[in-house]
Amino acid sequence: MTTEMDKTITTKDRRRGELLAAAGEVFGRNGYNDATVDEIAAQGGVSKGSVYNYFSSKQDIFEQLFVSGIRADLQNLQELVQLETTATHKLDKLITLFFEHAQQHQQSGKLSLEFWANAACDKPDGIFRKSLEELYAMLTKMLVDVLNEGERSGEFVFEHGSQIGATLILALLDGLDAQNMLNLIELNETHCTALKEGIFQVLTGKKKPTADGDTKQVEAK
DSSP states (O other): OOOHHHHHHHHHHHHHHHHHHHHHHHHHHHOTTTOOHHHHHHHHTSOHHHHTTTOSSHHHHHHHHHHHHHHHHHHHHHHHHTSSSOHHHHHHHHHHHHHHHHHHHHHTHHHHHHHHHHHHHSOTTSHHHHHHHHHHHHHHHHHHHHHHHHHHTTSOOOSSOHHHHHHHHHHHHHHHHHHHHTTSSOOOHHHHHHHHHHHHHHHHSSEEEOTTSOEEEOOOO
16 A cells, blocks of 8 residues: 555655756756756756755765666666576677667767766765776676676686676777767667677687577688
């Protein structure tokens, strides 16, 4: 049974989410430094005082905007790696999900780079730094688990271990994402296909993912 308190919490969470979405529009348009709480309030259709019922400052809004995004990403990834399917299929889908997110980052590249810049300057226990540490710890563990699963099943073969493999895959994906955000390249389906083939050729010898996430032998040239 839904109580009045439950309804209040749901309404508050929904309103908070709406304000975060409004803040994303303002930050994306003006950048963090030039954005103001007044603009966020106007974008969200509320008074400035109402914004402070949910957030303590502009920095708090900016932090929570990215923290909520990171948590949503982690939830999606956790659901993906828990699927009852092959390790090859899981890794194929993880890379596809990265490209989907990269397209979103391209549209909000300036804002994403500002978050990274704040994280780089943040104190060790600051929310920016802690959020990224949480994200990368989870990403690394997920990749290590998938790679280990693939090794046990005979799908993957490692020379340097799954931890190194996960680190190298993340480094490659981050590098592409950064170039995409800076408009140095435009990630598309061709990039995605080539990246998958390269990764799977390293992990499986002369193999690559097929449309259904399985692998097939590729003749040496």
